[in-house]
């Protein structure tokens with residue numbers, strides 16, 4: 312087996328084990344393969360292992376790969392920072408966006424989502440560790456933003472996403488995931504259609520799944536370490 316095939320088997324089995332430990336159904340946790348910096352060939356290889364959801368951070372890089380991989384039935388997620396001038400291409404070329412953190416961006420995505428496509432699935436990114444200069448809305452703005460976004464056309468607001476502060480303290484990491492889960496629960500009281508918690512990356516899918524992640528975003532554990540030289 313190639314390393315991508317091996318890694319995929321390992322990640323899928325890890326997810327299954329974490330679900331069992333947490334008494335959760337395996338099919339309630341979706342693996343999103345984070346493929347930034349990876350080549351179209353690497354994506355193709357993982358696709359043939361059975362992976363169909365891919366997450367990209369950089370628009371131009373993503374569009375290039377989408378172009379090369381048109382023959383594959385991939386569901387594309389945008390997970391990177393969004394400037395206003397990128398919204399049209401995101402609205403036109405992705406099924407999901409996880410990294411919306413302000414109303415202006417949501418409004419543009421709603422306006423620019425082509426009518427022939429299904430609604431764009433959207434997660435609100437939350438700055439769950441209250442870090443300075445970090446993407447994500449403040450926790451106390453979250454419900455208000457969900458309310459405003461839920462009223463927009465062509466979008467389907469699905470839930471919350473966060474990238475907690477990098478920490479070697481497992482308790483701190485778990486506290487961030489628990490806080491995001493609690494925030495989603497609070498929003499669900501008014502918006503019961505919210506069904507998505509996008510949290511957990513290669514290093515911490517265990518605690519994320521235990522605390523309620525429905526999408527884990529995994530790059531390194533599938534493709535190996537990233538090198539940014541290309």
Ligand SMILES: *Cc1c(COP(=O)(O)O)cnc(C)c1O
Pocket residue numbers: 345347368390391474512513514528529530531532
């Ligand atoms: C790069 C990235 C990931 C994946 O990180 P790994 O540690 O490689 O698994 C997940 N989410 C976001 C938003 C990312 O930018």
